[in-house]
Amino acid sequence: MEKSTKKLKIVFLGCTKFSEEILSELISKVDNVEIKVIFSTPKKFKISYSKKKVENFNYSNLEDIAKVNNIDYYQINHDKGEKITDFYKTILSVKPDIILVMGWYYMVPKKIREIAKLGAWGIHASLLPNYAGGAPLVWAMINGEKKTGVSLFKLENGVDDGDIISQKEFDINDNDSISDVYEKATKASKKILLEMLSTTKDYKFIPQDKSKIKIYPQRRPEDGEINFNWSSDKIHDFIRAQTKPYPGAFFIIKGKKITIWDAKIENL
Numbered sequence: 001m002e003k004s005t006k007k008l009k010i011v012f013l014g015c016t017k018f019s020e021e022i023l024s025e026l027i028s029k030v031d032n033v034e035i036k037v038i039f040s041t042p043k044k045f046k047i048s049y050s051k052k053k054v055e056n057f058n059y060s061n062l063e064d065i066a067k068v069n070n071i072d073y074y075q076i077n078h079d080k081g082e083k084i085t086d087f088y089k090t091i092l093s094v095k096p097d098i099i100l101v102m103g104w105y106y107m108v109p110k111k112i113r114e115i116a117k118l119g120a121w122g123i124h125a126s127l128l129p130n131y132a133g134g135a136p137l138v139w140a141m142i143n144g145e146k147k148t149g150v151s152l153f154k155l156e157n158g159v160d161d162g163d164i165i166s167q168k169e170f171d172i173n174d175n176d177s178i179s180d181v182y183e184k185a186t187k188a189s190k191k192i193l194l195e196m197l198s199t200t201k202d203y204k205f206i207p208q209d210k211s212k213i214k215i216y217p218q219r220r221p222e223d224g225e226i227n228f229n230w231s232s233d234k235i236h237d238f239i240r241a242q243t244k245p246y247p248g249a250f251f252i253i254k255g256k257k258i259t260i261w262d263a264k265i266e267n268l
Contacts, residue, residue, distance in 0.1 A: 007034040008097040008197060011116065013084070016103030018186055020060035022123075023102070025190045027069055030197050036094040037072040038062050039084065046078045047105055053079075057245050058103070058182075084112055091115050102189075105249045107156055118203065120155040123192070125185045127151060127167055129208050132160035134218030137181050140172065144233065147171055147185060148181070150188045154205055160216050163205035166192045175264075178236035180185045221247040223250060232265050239263045 012023060012035055019040075026033050043059040066073035074090070076082045084106070091099070092115055099120035101108055113120040126136035127149040140148045148167035156162035168188040172181055196203070224242050226235055226249050239260050241250040248259040 007032050009094060010035050010038050011039070011091055011094055011096045011099045013039045013099065013101045013108070014062060015056060015060070015105070016058040016105040017060045018058065018182070018189070019103035020065065021186050022100075022189060022193065023062065023065055026100075026193065026197070027065070029194060033197050035069070035071050036096060037074070037090065039074050039076055039087065040064045040090060041076055041078070041105065041182045045105070055106070056105070057247065072186050075143060078106075085109055088112065088115075110157060115154055121165065122153060122160075122162075123189045124151045124160045125189075126188050127169060128153060128160055128164060129210070129213040131216055133215035136216065138178060138219055138246070139216045141176075141178060141181060143239055144237050145172055148185075150185050150192065152189075152192045153208075158210070159213075161208055161210055161213055163207050165203060165205060166196055168192055175240075177243050177262075178246060179244065221226060225250045226251045226260070236263055236265055 010026070010033055012019075014020070014023065023035070023038070029034060037147050041056070044053045045054050047054050063073050063075070065071070072090075074087060076084060076087075088111065091112060096116045098114065098118045099108065099116045101120055101122040104122070108120050124132070124136060125148070126132070126140065127147075128151040131139055131148070137148065147169055149167055151160075151167045152165040153160070154162040154165060168191060170184045170188055176184075219242075224238075224247060226238060228235070228251070228257045230238070239262070242249045243261050248261055250259045252258070
């Protein structure tokens with residue numbers, strides 16, 4: 001495959017540390033990519049599945065990267081009723097080849113996706129159609145999975161149900177914490193994007209079997225309560241899946257909340 005002589009114009013949506021790492025990788029290592037505009041959100045924001053504001057525990061301020069690299073930056077504040085569709089003309093004026101959605105909490109409407117020549121692409125931290133929906137790495141660990149991966153896919157109207165562009169698998173080791181698995185997912189995501197965007201190619205979009213998609217819900221801090229009727233393996237997986245940077249697994253005794261950040265199983 002030969003390198004492209006024409007730069008791919010990219011609109012980037014993101015608001016997490018994952019977003020920051022992907023964005024930095026593209027800017028520093030992919031010559032034929034041009035980030036035209038960055039959209040982000042505040043650290044705390046409103047979303048449909050919660051009555052209270054949600055806190056982004058993996059938040060990253062992408063405005064700093066935008067300033068250093070002279071890239072247009074917009075923060076979308078849903079508390080003020082703002083939506084990505086409010087920036088339709090801004091995105092249209094860029095004439096993007098791809099809209100990259102990397103660490104984003106909102107659906108991207110068809111009206112916006114269709115602006116880009118190759119559509120809107122996202123990375124989901126699972127091997128789709130497995131673990132579609134919210135917190136896929138956390139759910140995979142809670143469920144005791146030994147392997148997972150990341151999927152680069154084309155966004156459609158449903159939840160993580162678009163055509164697959166590429167996937168990479170990696171192991172979940174017995175003593176991995178969520179931060180370890182998060183790092184593996186980030187490395188795999190970087191590799192996929194470097195492979196896909198560094199060369200001139202005809203992209204293949206492989207439809208998912210939508211009958212196999214199971215959507216998992218987002219997780220809230222209160223979902224981290226430990227049930228001591230579970231097996232020791234289940235409790236161990238539950239704790240390591242929700243340790244830092246997340247709020248942690250916990251139990252309540254005599255009205256006091258005790259958070260457990262680490263645990264190991266002793267064979268007596």
